[in-house]
Amino acid sequence: MKKVIEIQHLSKSFGTHEVLKDIDFSVNKGEVVCVIGSSGSGKSTLLRCINLLETPSGGQIIYQGENILDNKHNINSYRTKLGMVFQSFNLFNNFDVLTNCLVGQTKVLKRSKGEAEKVAMKYLKVVGMDRYVNAKPRQLSGGQKQRVAIARALSMEPDVMLFDEPTSALDPEMVGEVLKVMKELAETGLTMLIVTHEMEFAREVSDRVVFMDKGVIVEEGSPEQIFNNPQNERTKAFLKRTL
Ligand code: ADP
Ligand code: MG
Numbered sequence: 001m002k003k004v005i006e007i008q009h010l011s012k013s014f015g016t017h018e019v020l021k022d023i024d025f026s027v028n029k030g031e032v033v034c035v036i037g038s039s040g041s042g043k044s045t046l047l048r049c050i051n052l053l054e055t056p057s058g059g060q061i062i063y064q065g066e067n068i069l070d071n072k073h074n075i076n077s078y079r080t081k082l083g084m085v086f087q088s089f090n091l092f093n094n095f096d097v098l099t100n101c102l103v104g105q106t107k108v109l110k111r112s113k114g115e116a117e118k119v120a121m122k123y124l125k126v127v128g129m130d131r132y133v134n135a136k137p138r139q140l141s142g143g144q145k146q147r148v149a150i151a152r153a154l155s156m157e158p159d160v161m162l163f164d165e166p167t168s169a170l171d172p173e174m175v176g177e178v179l180k181v182m183k184e185l186a187e188t189g190l191t192m193l194i195v196t197h198e199m200e201f202a203r204e205v206s207d208r209v210v211f212m213d214k215g216v217i218v219e220e221g222s223p224e225q226i227f228n229n230p231q232n233e234r235t236k237a238f239l240k241r242t243l
Contacts, residue, residue: 001028003062004160004191005050010059012042012049019045021215023059027160027193032186034202035195036226037212038238043195046212047162050193051082080108083153083161087169089145091137091152097124098133101152109156116155123151127181143174147181154185161185163194199243203227211235 006026012019019042027033035043048054050061052068052075060067068078091100101120105111111119124130127147137145146166153161163182167175179201186192186205196202202209202223209226211219211234219232227243230236 004029006062008060011057013057030189031207032192033208034206035210041212042215047164081159083158085163085166087165089149093137096134097148101155120155123154127151142170143177146178160191
């Protein structure tokens with residue numbers, strides 16, 4: 001299987017606090033991987049290291065056969081290959097929905113406005129927000145904002161989509177619409193790495209589930225393995241608390 005991203009011996013410390021410890025991990029093309037674990041276990045830091053919002057303290061991130069932490073590597077071009085969806089949407093509040101989906105395309109990918117609009121409309125349709133092109137973020141519900149954020153990330157046509165608890169900031173009645181869109185994306189063969197507390201969702205959509213605790217990957221496997229037959233005591237204890 002082709003690896004889109006491979007992480008070797010990744011570590012990250014904040015001061016003396018070692019938040020990620022010797023993480024080895026990869027995401028294959030077309031794979032949907034869910035990362036689960038208690039708050040504070042390092043899940044967000046792992047995603048933020050992968051897209052270089054944080055600088056890893058050690059280890060390697062291999063993308064297309066090269067360690068992108070090498071000094072000479074072009075980090076900006078790597079970043080455009082990763083779509084990121086945050087808990088808090090991070091839309092540009094002064095821009096309407098369509099413009100939110102255009103800026104990265106025209107500024108970073110240098111697409112023409114016409115082409116960018118075509119691509120944006122395609123993905124706004126995918127998330128069911130094509131009727132809101134002229135709306136400003138403040139006019140939208142949380143679920144709608146998150147769907148726009150997903151369309152904006154997809155508009156860059158990344159190799160992998162990273163989601164950091166995309167439904168955690170939503171009112172309960174809006175969680176479903178976002179998970180539904182993500183499930184549909186998973187079914188199209190998009191490569192996705194998702195940090196989530198939605199265990200039912202993780203069970204349904206994942207090809208692989210990764211359980212993290214205190215900065216290490218404790219256990220990973222198919223959803224059946226992790227949810228029905230966890231091997232590690234820490235995984236068992238976590239699932240007992242959450243399921
Ligand atoms: P999770 O996403 O699993 O809840 P995080 O990756 O956010 O966990 O955090 C893991 C640990 O790293 C926590 O103890 C957190 O306080 C610490 N941490 C995260 N970001 C920073 C930072 N910028 N500075 C210092 N400590 C941080
Ligand atoms: Mg987090």
